[in-house]
Amino acid sequence: MLVFLAAIALVVVSFIVISMLSDRITFKMSFRNIFRRKANTLLVVAGSMIGTALIVGSLAMNDSLERFIYSQIRETLGEIDQVVVTSAESDRGYRRLFQLDEVKELTSLLDEEDLIDGVLPILAREVTVGKEGSARSMDRSLSTSAAVMGVDFSLLADFGSQGVSLADIDPLVQNDLPQVLITRELSKTLQIEVGDVLEVMIDTAERLLFWIELPRVMVSGIVDAQGVLGYSGLRQGMNNAKIIMNPDDARRILRIGIENSFNELLISNRGDYLSGAALTGTVIERFEESGLEDEFTMVPIKEQRIRMATQGNVGLLFFALSAFAVFAGILLLSNIYLMLAEERRTELGTLRALGYTRKRVARAILFEGFFYSIIASAAGVVVGIIITMQILEGFVDLVSDVSMLLPIENAAMAVSTFEQAFRFFIKPESIFFGFFLGLLIPLAIIFFSGKRISRMNIVAAVRGIPQVLGKKPKRFLRYLEYILLGVSVLMVYSGISDRNGAVFLAGLTLGLLIFPLSFPFKRRRIMESICSISLIVFVMLSNHVTFIAEQSIDSIPLMIVKGFAILFAGLLLVVYNLKTFDNILGTVMRNGKNRSPVVKVAIAFSARNKLRTGLTVAMYAVVVYIITLVSIIPYSQEKMLEESRNDVFLGFDATVFAAGLQGRLPSEAEIGAIRGVESVTTLDSAFTRILLPSGRYSTVPAYLLDDEFAESTIHRNVVLWEGVSETQQARENIWKYLSQRDDVIIVSASVLPEVVLGDNVQLYLPAKVEIIGPGFFMPASPELAEEDISLGYFRVIGKIPETSFTFFNGIFMPRSVVDEELRSDMIVDSTFLLNASSDKDLKQTKQEIFDLSIRTNSLSFFVDDIIDLVNTAVRGIVDILRSFLYFGMVVGIVGIAIVMFKALYERKRLVGMMKAIGFTRGMVFRSFLLETSFIVVVGLALGFVTGTLTTYEMFSSPFFEGFEVFMPWGQFLFMGITFYLVSLLVTLAPSYIASRLSPAEALRYFE
Amino acid sequence: MAFIEVKNLSKVYTNGEVSVDALKDVSFEIDEAEILSILGPSGCGKSTLLNCLSGIDEPTSGQVIIDGIDIHALSDNDKTRFRAFNMGFVFQFYNLIPVLNARENVELALLTTGVPEKQARRLSVDTLDRVGLNQRAEYFPSQLSGGERQRVSIARALVHNPKIIWADEPTGALDTETSKELMDLILDLNKTNNQTFVIVTHDDRISNYSDRILHVDSGKIVSLESVKV
Structure with a gap:
């Protein structure tokens, strides 16, 4: 597209310059017109410049966002496309380690088919790290969490299409300590320099076990957390604090006794960091064929990240915004140059009368437009860039400000990473694209207006009489209308047969807007108005058409077509009815002097x-x-x-919960002892399987409520089953009612949309759960297993609406439903909910809860x-x-x-x-x-x-x-x-x- | 006392260091219901004289007293109002508003004097009828011929029944036949309504319709002669 535009621009500019040289008098006349009315020239250039700036600004916004998305992927994954891990889990959720021989068959198969350009076995785990003597510190500026990655440095150079170079890292003088590389972010957070000794704490419990000596490492180099060096392992967070060392040292530090063992195998598909992801489907097919499926899992991590990033709402919003902003810019350019052409009509008519050929007349205005548009589009590019830079800077500042509100340890580091990655960026092709559009749109408008004027009757042009269309142009227009009408019918047909909402609506829009123009209606204005109104009404009701409704959720083209249809129809309705x-x-303003x-x-x-x-x-x-x-x-x-x-915390003011694997919950008593805390309840959660009316099983979290919950909650947003008695139906009583029964439940509509009020559903507790990440658990098998325990049948007496914004979605039941022994086995997570007095000491209460969270490595939030x-x-x-x-x-x-x-x-x-x-x-x-x-x-x-x-x-x-x-x-x-x-x-x-x-x-x- | 008294009227245009005397100490009088033609070669100052007489331009010195009122002593707004109620204008290039139809163009002169819209509409249609354009009332200027446009212009000048009508080269853009028709119309209106017409022209044939002819050259009155129609 860019090459095409550039070629057109080059041809047009060359043509204009050659024409200028060969027609000096016309050139002189056009050039002098610029200085004739300076204010006018200034406005034309300013308007034209803003049109271009808006186009360039929109492109820059998109480029910056796209670069941010892909830079995140590139930084945290590099050329890693898939990760292979073992399927089995330990009780605490850790995956079994494996040895290279176990996956040899797979790597050989992929290699033979030339699907990959590198495999890298690694050992990855999250730890707490600090300078010597500081890892146990509670002060966040002295210790932080980081990912240890054990990797064979010699394999790094061959991983992926470009390899990972560590050539500029000088080895330190050998000593007894393992030599490690750390990432720049970690170095910055803890002020670490090359040669410093670090302590590594694997479990936060060791914070109190001060007599245990923590393993130490020496920093031999600082690297940028990019690509493989930016990867933290499947189970770690997104921050870029890493300690990279050879696998033997990693095993020693992480206290892994099995030699040559790893927990992840990284695979790079052939191609660069983006193109490689296209082979993921084939690689997964080969993996499934390799027979490793029972023991191993292949995670298409790159594909997942790309999907997550590109489906983000912000991207969508920016895209839609850009489309409309570019449209507004084009409108401005069109308006300015149409006016310019109109203004020059008399002069051009006079030139025709004086003997100028039509071509020369068209050229005269083209030259003038060329001067304006070349200055304006160059300036517009600069202005667009400057303004977008300012806006994006504001955006980054905002994220920093918001992060300050987050009581999370790694927020500052994450923001610092974001600040570095989310910067203004514009592709060179976007600059050219904006410049060419800013140049070509005016020239095209001027060229066609010039042509139109040059074909006008000379007297009409000179005297400013509106030109009545001749037979030929009229016929041409009529044919064009028929063709467009035909195209619209085809689009509607194709849209219906392919069930493509965007094509269907675009066709309908075109058809309804062209239809009144194509036939000689007696009362055209009425017909035009009817068509415009019909289009608006149709689009407003379009979600009643099944295939349009289905695509309304995620089809960006459909969203844009709907928007344009309503806007255009409204615009034409106004223009038709200006009179x-x-x-x-x-009539309204008739009276008055x-x-x-x-x-x-x-x-x-x-x-x-x-x-x-x-x-x-x-x-x-x-x-x-x-x-x-x-x-x-x-x-x-x-x-x-x-x-x-x-609704957020189910009618409580705040929550306290464990932060990941290393977190520990404070006790209910500890929280209750804090001044200002009026009530505390423990919300235990366990996974349950529910047999749905469709015969399918669904696994959702079940929240076990105690009496304190029912006493203290002020949550009322529950839709009740009409089968519960009138007094029980009072929403004030529903949680109390629930706590007293062992055969009823309340469900969240967001996780169980199929379940209907009054349903009698059967619940099971899965026998096994696995940890899939810090604080994230899932049943080991998605289907009902033989060893799963039945809890019996329950009547659904209430539903929390889907629109309710809450942290807790699932099934709510009294704690007594699950007996104590079973509970201790099945509970995977506990959360405290609390109410705090809203007096002036609330700030103090918050601070104390926050301090308690820090001490226990848990998290606390106030609604x-x-x-x-x-x-x-x-x-x-x-x-x-x-x-x-x-x-x-x-x-x-x-x-x-x-x-x-x-x-x-x-x-x-x-x-x-x-x-x-x-x-x-x-x-x-x-x-x-x-x-x-x-x-x-x-x-x-x-x-x-x-x-x-x-x-x-x-x-x-x-x-x-x-x-x-x-x-x-x-x-x-x-x-x-x-x-x-x-x-x-x-x-x-x-x-x-x-x-x-x-x-x-x-x-x-x-x- | 004469209806219009012009006393020592001078107008100097200054462009940088260059000054041009467009009018030099001009004095004369115009009677009520008179048709006065101002004749002279191009650039002699006849349009400047008309502009100063009608109050749309400021003289450098001198007075123009119309019906006892020194119009240049009035504020801009008062002068404008005076024009709205007492004067009508006919221009060489019609100066009709292109986005208003013939009737609306005529109505405009009434609406500026505060005539209610319904009444203005009726009077405009009547006046267009008087100038022979009753069939073209809803036409826009671009749909009318030059003669028709000038008739609309005359209708606009007459509709509010002003005491004086200023016409600057009213036939300048028209052919001979149309010019004659238009002048006949002006003569007829003058007789019927007793209005004063001051016409700037360089066409001797037009001046034949006048009661008197004022010859101007280089900003000075050369002669003021009576003519019998």
């Missing part, structure tokens, strides 16, 4: 210049449309979150902090998106300024006439401002209405089921008034100049 606005405003002629003139100009008004209205509407979407959705989520305050955190993060992201869109709003504002300045020049003589026949200065001034107001208000209203309609449409999709729309009226009012006032402000100058024009001079005005 109606004229009549309405005329001098108001009528002012309104008449102001609205008439906008209503009759449909193309210009339509384009300017569209510029406002597009940006306001997307701002509306970006405002309503997070605001609704924020409101729903606030309304779910009592209000969580809500604040989520809202701050959401608001921050939305504010940054909005700031980009406010920049987009400049498009509309510059557009209206250009329109009004042009109007000033175009209507100079008319203003003179108006003043001559009795328009006072104030009336002329008001007529200009009213014209601006009309365009701006219609644009803002259209964007707002279509944006709101689109939001309602989105919320009607299955993805947002149960979500409610909340309108941020305050934000909208502020935004609307601000944009309106700024728009008026930029048109004050032309309005004032017009009002001060001397009628005699204005009447003499001829250029």
